Amino acid sequence: MADEKFLTYDVVVVGAGNAALCAGISAKENGSKVLILEKGPIQKRGGNSFFTDGAIRTAYRDLEELREVLPGITDEEAARIYMPVYNEEDYYNDLMRVTEGKSDPQLAKQLVSQSMKVIKWLYENGVIFELNENQSFEKDGKTHFWGGLPLKTKNKGVGLVAQLNERVAELGIDVWYESRAIKLEMENHQVTAIQIEQPEGIVTVRTGSVILACGGFEANQTMRSEHLGSQWDAAIVRGSEYNTGDGLKIALEAGAQAYGDWSGCHSIGTDLNAPKVGDFTKPGDIFKKSSFPLGLIFNNEGNRFVDEGADFRNYTYAKYGREVLKQPGHMAYQIFDAQVHPMLRKEYFLEEATFFKADSLEQLADLIKIDKEQFLQTIEAYNQAVQEGDYNPTVKDGKGTKGITPPKSNWALRMDQGPFYAFPVTCGITFTFGGVHVNPTGEVLDKEGAPISGLYAAGEMVGGLFYENYPGGSGLMSGAVFGKFAGASASRYVRGKTKDIVNQ
Structure with a gap:
């Protein structure tokens, strides 16, 4: 069990995949004392992000902008690359086209408009990118990229998880493994603590804010049957066995509004x-x-x-x-x-x-x-x-x-x-589309559409972005964008709350 003296944190992040790690790094950068909780053991950390091929969809102006995060590309190599423009309008239109116009416009615009900024932020935090060769063909002596997905993380999702964890360690962020979040404690509709199940028993951590970023319910056979249909019992779970809907249950119990395509994945x-x-x-x-x-x-x-x-x-x-x-x-x-x-x-x-x-x-x-x-x-x-x-x-x-x-x-x-x-x-099955309602900065909204004080969500838990389908590579990008914003928002909220206490 964790030592009692460490049971107070400004921000607690539930999950340890791409979205959660981005949230933790962002909160730490904004001055908060951060704890990250991973349900699995250390050798199984990383959530679904660990299993991806690392492709990450971003809007970009041209090859030169991409080269800002691909410094290894020489001028000679660049001259042999044909890179079609894929701007914010292209990305937004693709997202709306494949979801048949159902994607929440506010969330979609946040994802698209912040995508390249967050790619550069990831690069600054040690994430290594490379060209996605699976999205190209050789023609007339040039490498032609197609499909709006030319960027991927080095060594796929394995590399992404490793690089983000290196940054977490550099920043001195605490990470607890085999630690399953089970319940939020609330006072006056504000998050005050979180209960955590560990092998030795239940631990309660006092905290000003919680970011839920622990995936959907794709690994929960009962929830798959209930929401997707009985035939989904036969589906292979492509990613983490730990994505069983814990975060969704916690959020809904706290009054969060269920949102998005709960029958899709x-x-x-x-x-x-x-x-x-x-x-x-x-x-x-x-x-x-x-x-x-x-x-x-x-x-x-x-x-x-x-x-x-x-x-x-x-x-x-x-x-x-x-x-x-x-x-x-x-x-x-x-x-x-x-x-x-x-x-x-x-x-x-x-x-x-x-x-x-x-x-x-x-x-x-x-x-x-x-x-x-x-x-x-x-x-x-x-x-x-x-x-x-x-x-x-x-x-x-x-x-x-x-x-x-x-x-x-x-x-x-x-x-x-x-x-x-x-x-x-x-x-x-990779991940489920149904989640909770958040605003563009990651605040979880209640059934009346008002923010639940101190509660945030990112990654697969964000409902309303994807319906029946999605543009490839948008999952990692969404996790990073909403993780970064949730971390910054949670840190800002805690600072404001502290000021309020001081001024009383």
């Missing part, structure tokens, strides 16, 4: 044989399968069921996981031929990847559990429907199909060059 097609929960010995998002726009997706009845080329994978992969979950056996096959196989993302070539290879489609069908006759008929109909045109995976090339349902709207090549590859996938 980020889910993707992931390797059929991926671990049932995130394996901390195999981090870095190595099991996902996101090159489907280059190929075709079949259920085991031999039918296609989505438009693989509807948009860049950044804007469809987070919703296609649930489409896989709806299929017989909660699984599907991603099929590719020799034309596109060299262009698949790196995770397809890892030793952990499950795949089948055959010289013909007939042989491939014999290797996998699929209705062979229907599979071959579907491919024949698709091949006949492919239209002529210039194939270009760096843009939405409009090279699609005609006369079949579902169509393939872009990047449609005939599936006719062996060898052929089949990657079996199932649904992997």
Whole structure:
């Protein structure tokens, strides 16, 4: 149990992923005494952030602005890069487009307008960035980036968590492991303390403010069934086993307003044989399968069921996981031929990847559990429907199909060059979209829309940003933006409260 003399803090942060660590660093920078609580042991710290591939979406003017956080890029290297502009308007429009206009405009504008400022703040605090090669293709001697996601953290989420923890240690912030927040104590509608469950018993920490940043309920099977539907029992949990909705429960008990898409989540097609929960010995998002726009997706009845080329994978992969979950056996096959196989993302070539290879489609069908006759008929109909045109995976090339349902709207090549590859996938849930209502500075709002004094939230706990879908890389960016602002707001609140006491 923690020593009694350390049981008073200005700011207590619940969680130890990207959002929580950003909140803790921000609060410390603003002069507060900070405690960070991690539910898991030290070897399993980092929440879902640990399992990401590190891609982080930000608005930017041009390559030169990105080079401010990518100092290793030489002028010669820069001359060989084609970097499309992705400004605040582009980011905002993408967010609104994929959420069908449902994203809370205030929160969306805060995320977008602060994204690059917070990227630079992260860089100043020791986070190392690099170009996201998975978002590029070579063409005419240049590297062409696409999809508005050219930036990632070095060594993926593992590196991000390590770098943020190094900064936490440098700043002298206390971190308690195996410490689960279970209840807020309130007086006159203000946070006064937090109860923490540790292996030795319950500890109560007196505090002026609490920042809840401990994830959604994706690892809680009961809550998944209740809010998402019974079929979600079959989903693989891609990230932390500790994201079981504790923070949401604490916030709602304190009077917070539930907000956002509680029936929606980020889910993707992931390797059929991926671990049932995130394996901390195999981090870095190595099991996902996101090159489907280059190929075709079949259920085991031999039918296609989505438009693989509807948009860049950044804007469809987070919703296609649930489409896989709806299929017989909660699984599907991603099929590719020799034309596109060299262009698949790196995770397809890892030793952990499950795949089948055959010289013909007939042989491939014999290797996998699929209705062979229907599979071959579907491919024949698709091949006949492919239209002529210039194939270009760096843009939405409009090279699609005609006369079949579902169509393939872009990047449609005939599936006719062996060898052929089949990657079996199932649904992997990443994080849930439902959360609590916060204002742009991270204050948690009650059911009347008023701030709950001393209570803040960040990361997956922020409801109202994502509905049914999201633009890839926005989760890490949201965590950093709202974490930074929640930390600063909480520190400001505590300073003001102290002044009020002094002036009484």
